[in-house]
Each structure stands twice: as structure tokens, then as C-alpha cells.
Amino acid sequence: MTVPTSSGALERRRVRVDRGYSRSSPRLFRGSGIPWLYLAPALVVLGGLLAYPIYQLGLISLFHYTQAQVSGGEATTFEGFGNYAELFRDDQFWQVLLATVVFAAACVISTLAVGCALAVLLTRVRAVPRLALMLAALGAWATPAITGSTVWLFLFDADFGPVNRVLGLGDHSWTYGRFSAFFLVLLEVVWCSFPFVMVTVYAGIRSVPSEVLEAASLDGASQWRIWRSVLAPMLRPILVVVTIQSVIWDFKVFTQIYVMTNGGGIAGQNMVLNVYAYQQAFASSQYSLGAAIGVVMLLILLAVTLVYLRLLRRQGEEL
Amino acid sequence: MTIVSQVRGPRVKPVRRFGRRPGRLAAETAALLIAAVVAFPLYWMVLSAFKPAGEIESTEPRPWTLAPTLDSFRRVFGQQEFGRYFLNSVVVAVAVVVASALIAFLAATAVTRFRFRMRTTLLIMFLVAQMVPVEALTIPLFFVMRDFGQLNTLWSLILPHIAFSLPFAIWMLRGFVKAVPEALEEAAYIDGASRARFLWQILFPLVLPGLVATSVFSFISTWNDFLFAKSFIISDISQSTLPMALLVFYKPDDPDWGGVMAASTVMTIPVLVFFVLVQRRLVSGLGGAVKD
Numbered sequence: 190m191t192v193p194t195s196s197g198a199l200e201r202r203r204v205r206v207d208r209g210y211s212r213s214s215p216r217l218f219r220g221s222g223i224p225w226l227y228l229a230p231a232l233v234v235l236g237g238l239l240a241y242p243i244y245q246l247g248l249i250s251l252f253h254y255t256q257a258q259v260s261g262g263e264a265t266t267f268e269g270f271g272n273y274a275e276l277f278r279d280d281q282f283w284q285v286l287l288a289t290v291v292f293a294a295a296c297v298i299s300t301l302a303v304g305c306a307l308a309v310l311l312t313r314v315r316a317v318p319r320l321a322l323m324l325a326a327l328g329a330w331a332t333p334a335i336t337g338s339t340v341w342l343f344l345f346d347a348d349f350g351p352v353n354r355v356l357g358l359g360d361h362s363w364t365y366g367r368f369s370a371f372f373l374v375l376l377e378v379v380w381c382s383f384p385f386v387m388v389t390v391y392a393g394i395r396s397v398p399s400e401v402l403e404a405a406s407l408d409g410a411s412q413w414r415i416w417r418s419v420l421a422p423m424l425r426p427i428l429v430v431v432t433i434q435s436v437i438w439d440f441k442v443f444t445q446i447y448v449m450t451n452g453g454g455i456a457g458q459n460m461v462l463n464v465y466a467y468q469q470a471f472a473s474s475q476y477s478l479g480a481a482i483g484v485v486m487l488l489i490l491l492a493v494t495l496v497y498l499r500l501l502r503r504q505g506e507e508l
Numbered sequence: 509m510t511i512v513s514q515v516r517g518p519r520v521k522p523v524r525r526f527g528r529r530p531g532r533l534a535a536e537t538a539a540l541l542i543a544a545v546v547a548f549p550l551y552w553m554v555l556s557a558f559k560p561a562g563e564i565e566s567t568e569p570r571p572w573t574l575a576p577t578l579d580s581f582r583r584v585f586g587q588q589e590f591g592r593y594f595l596n597s598v599v600v601a602v603a604v605v606v607a608s609a610l611i612a613f614l615a616a617t618a619v620t621r622f623r624f625r626m627r628t629t630l631l632i633m634f635l636v637a638q639m640v641p642v643e644a645l646t647i648p649l650f651f652v653m654r655d656f657g658q659l660n661t662l663w664s665l666i667l668p669h670i671a672f673s674l675p676f677a678i679w680m681l682r683g684f685v686k687a688v689p690e691a692l693e694e695a696a697y698i699d700g701a702s703r704a705r706f707l708w709q710i711l712f713p714l715v716l717p718g719l720v721a722t723s724v725f726s727f728i729s730t731w732n733d734f735l736f737a738k739s740f741i742i743s744d745i746s747q748s749t750l751p752m753a754l755l756v757f758y759k760p761d762d763p764d765w766g767g768v769m770a771a772s773t774v775m776t777i778p779v780l781v782f783f784v785l786v787q788r789r790l791v792s793g794l795g796g797a798v799k800d
Contacts, residue, residue, distance in 0.1 A: 224618035224621075224627075227614040230611045231611050235674060238652075238668050318539035321539065322542060325542075325544075325546040328546070328780065329546050329549075331783040332779070333728070333731060335732060336754070343765055351571070440641075444734055444735070463641060467643060471646075476647055479647050487641060487644060491639065
């Protein structure tokens, strides 16, 4: 759907990359039909269950499609961009969009900060503490989003949760206020997503030649200085990857919000775009509005992806 | 366990990285404390699953229990169809892991071992496909499944999950396939191996470790899925999966915390086991995916 628009640019890029490729590895000139044979199952599945639904999503967003049309009681009518116009007039949409962006940004920044700090910490400790931290992080990483959500809710439960006891908050409810509910979800999201950053960055730090770090520390550089001036620049490719992955994951948070705030919070105060689209479609049967929200999300994430590709290309990565 | 061995690696030369500093004790204390904090929610989950009802619903929660009981687990397994849900989850996850691993292996081989028109375009499209918000596609997929009469069947969960785990799997497997030396391939052909023989009897076993690492991600996303199960399995509850069983106990107004924690424990353990089994490949696998 959106790919053809950029194919011109891709075409140019491809030519350049391919030329580089053929020079470096002539072995790759081989049978022409076989790669397509190998690719066929993947393309069939992706075409049928990814590309086609995307096309359908765009289509539904252009029609008037509610319960009456789904059950076949009324004919579908073409609306053009009517659904989008309705969406953009809706104050709640803008509110949800803003909340999504701010929430995702907060999650990404917290996850990266925690993940990188702990990766550096891992390089400074001996085996036992390192093993303990690694195992704890793997446990958090492996926990399914839905169980993580219920467990964190229970920890912060107003009546029976240990956190309120320890902090002496009485029966303060964390899910009642808008910000405290978002904060609670943020904690859970950071908890289950920092291990990916930590493990990846740690693997990256270990691949940095030790002489470089030794030289820096002999020159009297502080930990922060070493990170900022030596490690961060050397780890840039890895940092780009984990940042973009985090942006994509956190922008799409669904289960945590849905479970922890019970479908978007009181009066929808904790909605993010994903939950909003779902509620519009399946709770209010406004399938076309839900689809329009989906298209907006798709476009935002596509923009993020294009930035990612540019960054990769600037680093001279070969696809 | 490679993480363990990796973790042990630097101990041989402890002074190598940053030198011995007085701050190390502080750093190690911090690491242990943070590990405890990170592990605490899981500890609390398992603990609460074993606590008797009176201790869970107590306003003085204690971080231990003197009277562990299996009551909550009994309630979970006593729930009419829990075994069925568990089995459904396993069937869906295994089907997705096996199918997406095989399909991704073929596709990754095609894009790393061959040069053909559109190769780079395809790679970029796989990358873009990773970004597609799965949740937004629930709406059209619902209608696709309805039109093919697949609502309320496990196929409605298996097929979309294969599609959604493929792009990442292909992208990640590339590194593993690339790492197999070309000389090996040439040698195989010189020895008269057919293309299929090379693919399945030489390349496949060599890439298998990477395939296992990759499958963690498809396994987790499938096992965890709750949106599709909620949206596509609407009337035939016998086709439901574990997350829905968990939600039976979780009623926002009056949650049965013991049941929720026991069901959460049951649901988390297979993932943890899977993770521990494959974690040795995970770090190197991520390194590979990150490097290319």
C-alpha cells in the first residue's frame, strides 16, 4: 500500500547497493528462479496475512462500516476521507495521540537509560552479582505481558499489595489517577523491556577492545566520560537498533494498558492509539473509525522506519 | 549456559576492563540489590500462588508464607476447560514456531545466498513489515477470518502469528545463514551434493542454533497473545487459549488474586523453561542480528 510510493528511492538505493555487492562477492550470481522458490512460502503467507489485511484496513477506513453493515443489514457506503475528517475533528483522538507519543517517549527513554546503565554496571562487577542480575533480567524478559501486568497490578494493589504497605500509602489507588496509572504501566513496560537493551548493549560493550577502555581509564576518564566519549560512539549502531526497536514496541503497547487500566482507564483516560482503535472497532462497532486510527498508526510507524533506514544507510550498512 | 560462561569470562582477568577500584564493592552491592528488585515481582507471583487465601487477602502482606497450599492451583486446574486452554496454547505456539522457523529459514537462505533482482527491496519490505502494528490489523483480519469461516478455530490464531513472526525471524536468521562459509557450499557441490541436499543436510543443521534463538521470539509473541484470542475466538470457548483463562479470575472489581497468580505462574513457567533452554544462543543471536 505504502511501499510503491517509495519504490523510486528504493530502486536507486538498490542499484547502488547491488553494485557494491557484485564487486565484493561474485559468488552470488547464481540461478535466478531458485531464490524465488525459497521465498515463495514466506511471500504467500506475508501477502495473504499481512499485505492483504493492510489493504483491507485502508479500504475499511474509507467506507462507512458499522454493525449494520457487518451483519449485512445495510449496504456499505463509500465515505472517502469522511472517517478521517471525523477523527481529526474529535478532541479525544488528539488527546489519545498526544498521550501515546508522550507515554511511548517516556517508556523509551526510561528503558534505554536503565538498560544502558545496567549494562555498564555489569561490566564492573564480578561473576556472582553479574549472574544474579542477568538471571533476574532474563526472568523479567521471559514473563508474558499479560502475567507481568497482573503481577504488577497486584504488587500495587490498594488493599493487598506490598508496595503501599512498604511506602505507607494506605489504600492509595494507583489506577485511579491518570498519571499514576500511566506511571504504573510505565514501570511494568520498563521492567519487561530493559533486559533486551541491557543484554544487547552488554554484548556490544564486551566487543569493544579492552585496550581502548584501559587507555581511557588510565587517562583518568570518569565512568560517565568513558560512556559518553568512548563507548556511546563505538556502540552507535547497536544503540540505534535498540532505540528504534524500543520506539516500535512502546508505541504499540496494548496488553499492559488494556489489562492494567481495565481497557483504557476511567473514562478512557489511559487510552493509547492501539487501545483506542480496538475499543472503537470492537466495543463500539465503529469498524471504519477503528481502521482509520490503525492507518494513522501505520503511517507514524512507517515514518519511524524510514528514519531507521536512513540511519542504517548513513552508517554504511550493507543490507 | 553461555551467559554463565560469558559471565565467568572476565573473572579470569578481573583487572582487564576498568581496573580494580574502591567503587567495585558499591557496584556489586547495587547489582545485587537491583537483581533482587527485578526478580521481586516474579517471586511475589509464585509466593502468592502458594499462599492460603487468608494471607493473600490480608492487609499485612508478608514476603513469606508458613502455610503453603495448592488451593489456588486446584482452583485453576479445576476450572472446567483449563487443561484444554493449556493444550490449545501449546498447539498454537508449537505450530507457529515450527512453521515460521522453516519458512524463515528458506527465505533467509534466499536473501543471503543468492543475488537477484529486488533482493534489497524485499529486505527493506521485511524490515518495514516488522513495524506493522499487529493490533491495528485485528479489524481486517477479523473479517478475513470470518469470510473464510475460520473464526473460533485455532487456525485464526496460528496463521496470523506465523505472518507476524516471519519478518523478524527472517531478518535475524540472515546473520546465521551468512556466517556459514561459502567454501562449505562449494565443497558440497563439488562432492556432488544436490541443492536440496545442501540445504537440508548441511545448511539446516548449521543454522539450527540460530533458528532456535529466533524461535524464542515467535514462541513468546504467540504464547503471550491475548488480543487475537480475545477477538477471533468469540463464541467457541473450547478453542480459547491461556490468557483468556487467566482473565476468568481477573475481574477488575473483585479479582481472585490467588487464582490469577497461580494461573500466571502456570503460564509463565513454560516461557521461562524455553528461555533457559535457548538463552545460550540468545545473546550471540542478538549480536548477530544487531551487527548486520
